[in-house]
Amino acid sequence: MAQKTPGLLSRFGADTAFMSFVAILMAFLYIPIWVLIAFSFNDSRSLTWPLSGFTLDWYRKLWSNSDLIAAIGNSFYVATLATVVTLAVGVPAAMVLHKFDFPGKSVFRRLILLPITLPGIVTGISMLNMFKLMGFPLSLETVILGHATALLGVVVTQVYARLQRLPPSLEEAAFDLGASPWRSFIDITLPNIRSAIIGAGLLSFVLSFDEIPVTFFLTGRDNTLPMYIYSTMRRGVTPEINAVGTIIVLLSLILIVVAVIATRERKK
Amino acid sequence: MSFLRRNLPGMLVMGIPLMWIALFMLLPYGIIVTYSFWLKKYPTFIPAFQFGNYITIFTDPQYVRVFLRTLKISVLVSAASFLLAYPFAYYLVFRCRSAALRTWLYMAVIAPLWVSYLLRAYIWKTILGTEGVLNSFLMSLGIINEPSSLFLYNQFAMVVTLTYIFIPFMVMPIYTALEKIPTNLTEASADLGMGPWRSFWTVTLPLSLPGVAAGFTLTFCLSFGDFIAPFLVGGPDGNLIANVIATQFGAALNWPLGSALAIVMLVVVLTIVSLSDRMERKGMTGGV
Amino acid sequence: MAAIIELENISKHYSPTIIGVDNVSLTVEDGEFVTLLGPSGCGKSTLLRMIGGFEEPTGGAIRLADKDVTFDPPYKREVNMVFQDYALFPHMTIGENVAYGLKTFKLDKDTVRTRVKDALMLVGLYDKLNQRPQQLSGGQRQRIALARAIVRRPKVLLLDEPLSALDAKLREQMQIELKHLHEKVGITFIMVTHDQTEALVMSDRVVVMEKGRIAQEGRPQDLYDHPASPYVANFIGTTSFLPGKVSALSGGVATIAAGGTQITAHPDVTLSEGATVTVGVRPEKVKLLAEGETADNVFEGTIAEVIYYGLGLRISVTLADGSKIDADTLLPDKLSHSTLPQSGAPVRLGVAAHNVFVFEGTVTP
Numbered sequence: 031m032a033q034k035t036p037g038l039l040s041r042f043g044a045d046t047a048f049m050s051f052v053a054i055l056m057a058f059l060y061i062p063i064w065v066l067i068a069f070s071f072n073d074s075r076s077l078t079w080p081l082s083g084f085t086l087d088w089y090r091k092l093w094s095n096s097d098l099i100a101a102i103g104n105s106f107y108v109a110t111l112a113t114v115v116t117l118a119v120g121v122p123a124a125m126v127l128h129k130f131d132f133p134g135k136s137v138f139r140r141l142i143l144l145p146i147t148l149p150g151i152v153t154g155i156s157m158l159n160m161f162k163l164m165g166f167p168l169s170l171e172t173v174i175l176g177h178a179t180a181l182l183g184v185v186v187t188q189v190y191a192r193l194q195r196l197p198p199s200l201e202e203a204a205f206d207l208g209a210s211p212w213r214s215f216i217d218i219t220l221p222n223i224r225s226a227i228i229g230a231g232l233l234s235f236v237l238s239f240d241e242i243p244v245t246f247f248l249t250g251r252d253n254t255l256p257m258y259i260y261s262t263m264r265r266g267v268t269p270e271i272n273a274v275g276t277i278i279v280l281l282s283l284i285l286i287v288v289a290v291i292a293t294r295e296r297k298k
Numbered sequence: 299m300s301f302l303r304r305n306l307p308g309m310l311v312m313g314i315p316l317m318w319i320a321l322f323m324l325l326p327y328g329i330i331v332t333y334s335f336w337l338k339k340y341p342t343f344i345p346a347f348q349f350g351n352y353i354t355i356f357t358d359p360q361y362v363r364v365f366l367r368t369l370k371i372s373v374l375v376s377a378a379s380f381l382l383a384y385p386f387a388y389y390l391v392f393r394c395r396s397a398a399l400r401t402w403l404y405m406a407v408i409a410p411l412w413v414s415y416l417l418r419a420y421i422w423k424t425i426l427g428t429e430g431v432l433n434s435f436l437m438s439l440g441i442i443n444e445p446s447s448l449f450l451y452n453q454f455a456m457v458v459t460l461t462y463i464f465i466p467f468m469v470m471p472i473y474t475a476l477e478k479i480p481t482n483l484t485e486a487s488a489d490l491g492m493g494p495w496r497s498f499w500t501v502t503l504p505l506s507l508p509g510v511a512a513g514f515t516l517t518f519c520l521s522f523g524d525f526i527a528p529f530l531v532g533g534p535d536g537n538l539i540a541n542v543i544a545t546q547f548g549a550a551l552n553w554p555l556g557s558a559l560a561i562v563m564l565v566v567v568l569t570i571v572s573l574s575d576r577m578e579r580k581g582m583t584g585g586v
Numbered sequence: 587m588a589a590i591i592e593l594e595n596i597s598k599h600y601s602p603t604i605i606g607v608d609n610v611s612l613t614v615e616d617g618e619f620v621t622l623l624g625p626s627g628c629g630k631s632t633l634l635r636m637i638g639g640f641e642e643p644t645g646g647a648i649r650l651a652d653k654d655v656t657f658d659p660p661y662k663r664e665v666n667m668v669f670q671d672y673a674l675f676p677h678m679t680i681g682e683n684v685a686y687g688l689k690t691f692k693l694d695k696d697t698v699r700t701r702v703k704d705a706l707m708l709v710g711l712y713d714k715l716n717q718r719p720q721q722l723s724g725g726q727r728q729r730i731a732l733a734r735a736i737v738r739r740p741k742v743l744l745l746d747e748p749l750s751a752l753d754a755k756l757r758e759q760m761q762i763e764l765k766h767l768h769e770k771v772g773i774t775f776i777m778v779t780h781d782q783t784e785a786l787v788m789s790d791r792v793v794v795m796e797k798g799r800i801a802q803e804g805r806p807q808d809l810y811d812h813p814a815s816p817y818v819a820n821f822i823g824t825t826s827f828l829p830g831k832v833s834a835l836s837g838g839v840a841t842i843a844a845g846g847t848q849i850t851a852h853p854d855v856t857l858s859e860g861a862t863v864t865v866g867v868r869p870e871k872v873k874l875l876a877e878g879e880t881a882d883n884v885f886e887g888t889i890a891e892v893i894y895y896g897l898g899l900r901i902s903v904t905l906a907d908g909s910k911i912d913a914d915t916l917l918p919d920k921l922s923h924s925t926l927p928q929s930g931a932p933v934r935l936g937v938a939a940h941n942v943f944v945f946e947g948t949v950t951p
Contacts, residue, residue, distance in 0.1 A: 048389045052403065055386055059410060062421040062462070065431055069424070077424045078434035123315035130312065140571075141319050147516060148567050149523015151540045152560050155547055156326035159333055159557065179322045199673035202640055205660040206667045207687030207738065211308065217686070221677045233412075240414035242526055243540075247547065256416045263530065267424050275417045282412045289412075290405075 063279060070272035077267055088273035098274070101258035108170055108245075108254055109238040112177035113231050119178065120185030121227060127186065128193040146183035150243030153180045158247040168250040176244040181237055185230040192226035193219075229293035236285060240278070327564070334558035343554050351558035361542070361559075368538040371453060372521040375460040376468075379517045380510065382461070383468035388502075391476040392484075404473065411466045419527045422459040426450040426531060451533025459527045464520050468513035475509020476502070508578040515574040519567045539563060589652075590616040590741055590774050591637065596646035598632050598798075606632040607643070608798035614742070619768050619775040621785040623821070624795035630778045631746060633795070637776065638667045638744050651741055661690070665742040666735035670750060672727045674719035680706070680730055681715040687738040705737035706730075708767070725756045732764075736771055745777040749784060761787045782822045786810070794818050812854050816864060816949040825866040826911040827949055832861045840944060846906025849883040849937070853944035866943035869900060872913035873936045874927070881936025885911060889929050901927055903935060911935065 069077050073085035092098055123142055127135070145153055157176050161168060200222070204214035240256045249257060259271060337346040355361045386407070394400045410418060425431045426449035433445040449455060479502060487497040525540035532538070539559060546556025591614040598606040607629040614620050622630035635641045637648060639660035648656045655663050666687070674683050684702045693701070706712040709729035719727055728748065735743055748764070749757045765788050768775050779785055785792045786806040793803040794817075802814040806822075813819035816827060830844030835858075840851050844865045857863065873881060887905040898916045905911060913935055927933065 045393065048385070048393055051385055052389055055382055056403075056406060058382075058462070059407065059465075062418075062425060063410075063413070065425060066417065066421050069431075076429055077427075077431060078429055079431055079438050080434075119315050119318045122311040123318075126312050126315060132312075138316070138319065141323055142315070144323070144568075144571075147519040147571055149519065149540060149563065151523050151525060151543055152564055152567075153326075155543065155556065155560055156330045157322065158547065159329045159553070160326040163329060175322060179318070182318075197671055197673060199669040199671055200675060202660070203667070203669055203673035203675070203734075204686070205640070206638060206665075207734070208661045208690035209686075210661055218675055236412050240416055242416055243523075246544070256414065259416055259420075260526070263420060263423075267420075267427065271420060272424075275414070275420065278414050278417060282409075282414070286405075286409055286412050 066272055067276045067279065069269055070276040072269060075269065077269065077272070088269045089277075091270055092273055092277075095270075097253070098255075098258060101253045101255045104170055104252050105239050105255040108173050108177065109235045111174045112181065112238040113235045115174065115178040116181045116185050116234050117227065117231055120182050120230070121189055123182065124186045124189035124193055127190055142186050143183045145180045146187070150180055150241065151247070154244040154247035157244075161248070168248055170249065170252050170254075172248045172250070173245050173254070176248040177238040177241055180241070180244050181234045184234055184237065185227075188226050188230040188233075189223060192223045196222055225293040229289055232285060232289045232292070236282065330557040330560055333554050334561050336554040336557075338552045338554055341551070343552070351555045352562075354555065355558060355562060364537055364539055364542055365562075367453075368522055368540075371456055371460070371538065372518045374453075374457045375464060375521040376514045376517045378457060378461040379465045379468035380513065383465060383472055383513065384510070387469055387473040387476055390473060391479075392481075392502075404469075407469045408466050415463060416526060418463050419459055419530050422455065422462060423450065423530045426455050426458070450531055451536065453532075453536065455531040455533075456528055456536055459531050460521045460524060463527065464517045467516035467520065471509040471512035471516070472506060473509075475506040475512075479505045511574040511577040515570055519570060522566065523563060588616050589613045590618075590650065591776070592647075592649040593633075593637075594647045594649070596633065596636060596643045596648065598629070598636065598641065599644045605798050607636070609646070610798075610800055611646075612793060612800065612803070614774060614776060617772055617774055619765070619777070619788060619790045621789035621792045622776065622778045622795055623780070623782060623785040623792050624801075625780055625821070628795040629798040630780075630795045634667075634744050634746055634776065634778045637742070638665055639663050640667075664740050665744055666738055666740040667744040667746060668728075668731045668735050668748050670747045672719075672731040672751075674727055674730060674734070676719055679716050679718055680711070680722070683719065683730060684734045684737050687734060691738075701737055705733040708736065708770070709733045724752050725760065728752065728760065732767065736767075736773065740773065742774045742776060745775060747778055747780070750779075750781075757784075764788060786822070792822075794821060813866070813943060814854075816866060816945050819866045819868075819943055819945075823868055823870075824912070825868055825943070826872075828865045828867070828905070828909045828911065829948055830863045830865045830944075832857050832859055832863055835859055839939070842944065844907075845885050845909055845911065846887075847883070847885060849885075849942060850939045851883075851942035851944050852940050855944065855946060857944065857946070861946065862948055864945045864947065864949045866945065867911060867937055867941065869912040869914040871937060871941040872911065874901070874913060874915050875934040875936045879934075879936065882939040883937045883942065885935040885937070887911070887933060887935070889927055889931050889933050891929060892927055899927070901933070903933055 068081060070088055071084055071086070072081045073083040073087065074081075127139055127142075153176060157172070157179070158168075160166075161172050166172065196219070200218055201214050204218045205211070209217060239254075241254075242256050242260060245254050245257055246260075253261070255274075259274060262268070262271060333343075334351055335347045335349070336343050337348065337350065355365070386403075390400050390403055394403070423430075427433070429445065430450065432449055433442070436442045437445065483501055483505070484497050487501045488494075492500065522538075523540050525538060525544050528536045528538045528541050532541075540563075543556050543559045543563070546552045546559065550556075591612075593610055593612045596610045597608055599608075600606055610629075610633060622633060624630045632641060636643050639655070639658055639662075642657055646656070647654055650663060650665065660667075674680075675686065678686065681702055684705055685698055688698050688701060702715075703712060706715065709732055711726060711729055711733070714722060714726065714730070719730065722730065728751075731748075745764075749760050752760060761784055764775075768788075777785075777788065789806060791803060792806055792809055794801045794809065796817055802809060802818045804812075809818060809822050813822065813825075816825070819825040820827075828844045830842040830849075832840055833843050833848065834841040838852050840853050840857055842849050842851060842863060842865060849865070851865070853863075875881065875884065885903070885905055887903040889901055890904045890910065891902040893900045893902070898914055901913045901915065903911050903913060
């Protein structure tokens with residue numbers, strides 16, 4: 031067949047084009063991160079090419095920065111509690127969407143999912159207004175409430191998607207075998223959506239840990255880590271931020287690995 | 299199963315999220331709607347019902363300009379993300395023959411979501427700055443002789459940074475949409491004599507439109523409300539709406555105007571979400 | 587025998603226009619194997635789910651062993667269900683799956699172990715005790731689902747299309763196995779299926795459903811030989827229908843003009859002379875008549891089509907008045923093309939009088 035060779039050739043050409051495209055995209059995504067890491071070890075105060083020499087000074091400086099350490103502590107506190115609260119509200123919300131039909135359900139669904147697309151600033155200032163109006167002092171706790179609300183959509187989408195894939199007959203079988211609704215939730219539903227809950231929880235934790243727009247409006251005197259970095263950035267670019275950033279990248283990487291392992295579904 | 303609705307755990311399951319939404323979403327939104335009609339009276343503001351704040355937003359050239367600029371930046375970010383994301387997702391779903399490579403590449407694009415959003419904006423500030431990595435790199439290569447201020451503190455920098463930050467939100471829905479297309483559809487199309495390009499235009503692209511719509515919605519809405527990237531890389535002429543809102547609640551201390559701006563933003567986002575919802579439903583794809 | 591399940595005017599109306607089950611009354615005897623048969627959407631599954639407690643009727647009452655259970659949730663009913671997709675818990679082993687239903691009985695460990703073992707032995711899968719459902723084949727999963735339901739020793743076992751997910755060969759084998767299991771355990775079985783063969787092979791009694799109502803109930807043989815309506819005649823087995831008119835009646839014998847001739851029949855219903863009727867004949871009861879052979883009723887026509895289906899032939903014949911009738915015939919021992927009936931050839935068909943169904947009115951099946 032005369033057509034065969036050009037067909038193969040064009041397929042080869044298309045493959046090469048696609049590969050190059052993917053390579054460029056990967057470079058766009060990852061060169062900046064390598065730049066961030068490289069300059070955290072550079073012994074010059076300015077971030078200019080070429081690198082001048084290796085140092086761990088910037089990391090050492092972090093260690094003695096008490097504001098930074100406090101901010102990290104605050105971020106852990108906020109992210110942990112926000113994750114717990116958003117799971118406690120989000121998992122039932124996903125169950126409600128999955129199981130019940132009631133008037134206003136579509137409004138309920140939209141509201142819960144709204145913060146995924148709604149810029150954090152709107153959530154931030156609307157809750158700020160409310161807390162001020164009710165005379166509620168701003169604190170890390172108000173930040174937690176804000177984060178839990180903003181992250182609800184993340185938890186609901188993930189858990190809901192898993193629930194939808196669960197055959198309804200599983201729960202019915204549990205009822206049939208004598209389990210009350212509560213027991214069947216514990217024995218049957220929960221083990222089967224566990225990985226989705228863990229995945230959503232980890233993602234919520236990370237998102238809360240480096241959340242800015244909501245925190246910006248709802249925090250009192252205490253700073254979270256991103257708020258601290260943000261205020262440092264206002265003063266200018268320093269390799270110290272690169273050092274913090276490198277640590278954050280590393281921790282994120284570890285969390286991603288944990289998430290992948292934890293949410294991996296049982297293979298057949 | 300109606301017996302579920304009658305018992306206590308069932309009520310609790312429904313009650314908690316409903317109360318949360320009422321208390322932390324409906325109530326706060328209600329309050330900013332109310333505030334948006336109030337009057338600023340230095341040094342504070344007083345209850346009123348008037349449309350002054352909205353009129354200011356839509357007539358004062360200062361705000362109109364910011365609004366249009368925000369629209370422009372968001373559209374550019376969505377478009378740039380789309381141009382990068384679509385071929386990538388297409389390659390993963392239809393061209394990449396190794397399942398392991400596919401998983402790795404997909405993960406590689408999604409993973410940055412887990413890395414601090416602030417850092418990802420900050421990186422570009424260090425790269426694009428006058429004293430930054432890109433300038434010094436180009437100088438060391440002899441391509442330019444003196445640092446150029448062309449890269450930072452302009453709209454180009456903002457589009458690059460926001461695209462970098464939000465591109466995963468374009469890749470995810472498009473990938474999902476492409477993955478759902480049964481391969482036998484393109485095979486059927488080829489069988490009916492369509493070339494690869496025509497198959498793409500008449501089968502693959504239309505079927506992936508719901509995913510594209512979802513991607514546009516996410517990237518547009520997220521860019522539309524961003525105020526960190528403009529602050530870091532946007533420069534003096536780079537304020538977006540969110541920066542203006544933040545100012546109203548900070549230095550300018552004009553909560554009513556800030557609330558009205560937030561309501562405008564809310565309405566824009568809701569409109570876009572419902573438009574894309576309608577598109578998705580037309581595409582007859584399920585999901586939340 | 588005593589009634590174990592009594593359905594009294596059970597209805598399920600989703601809305602005034604959408605009706606799942608309409609005023610169904612049915613009594614099931616203890617130890618019986620009853621099948622609810624009908625096409626999808628006829629309400630058979632809804633009825634079964636109401637007996638199981640997964641849906642509540644909008645009207646009527648359900649009694650289980652003389653106790654009203656109409657609104658009891660499933661976990662308070664002594665009935666168990668074998669689900670269409672088996673619904674085995676993927677995160678539990680086979681042993682844990684089967685033992686799950688014994689949890690509520692608060693038995694001691696040894697009793698649980700023995701009962702799980704007995705149940706698994708019964709279905710011949712005790713060696714799979716520690717495996718997971720995903721590791722088993724479809725047929726094995728089906729058996730585990732049975733064991734998991736039976737281990738609780740329910741008063742009634744409900745089976746929702748239990749064999750529909752299996753391939754044809756396995757399905758036939760499981761039909762017999764289920765029937766034997768029913769005899770062995772002595773529990774009442776109520777099964778839902780859309781497969782008439784399954785219903786006929788397995789059940790003591792078949793309930794044919796149509797649009798939410800019971801069309802007919804009875805022993806498989808009675809339904810087959812005396813269908814109450816064209817719907818039942820066509821759903822159980824195959825039937826050719828001919829329009830006809832009653833020309834004479836005497837005693838239990840009717841003479842009917844149909845298919846271009848006068849035929850005699852023994853109708854199950856009372857008819858009046860001149861009435862418009864529909865005559866039904868099963869293809870397997872129609873005989874190809876050889877030269878000089880005769881029968882109660884003889885139709886003459888031409889062969890329209892011959893379909894070969896391995897075991898035999900189905901011959902479609904156009905009669906003198908234009909109506910069509912099918913005849914099944916086994917293949918002759920020595921098959922050669924010359925002996926095969928050819929389309930277009932004239933043919934004579936014989937049907938015994940007692941094999942003719944007569945229904946009132948006209949039907950377009």
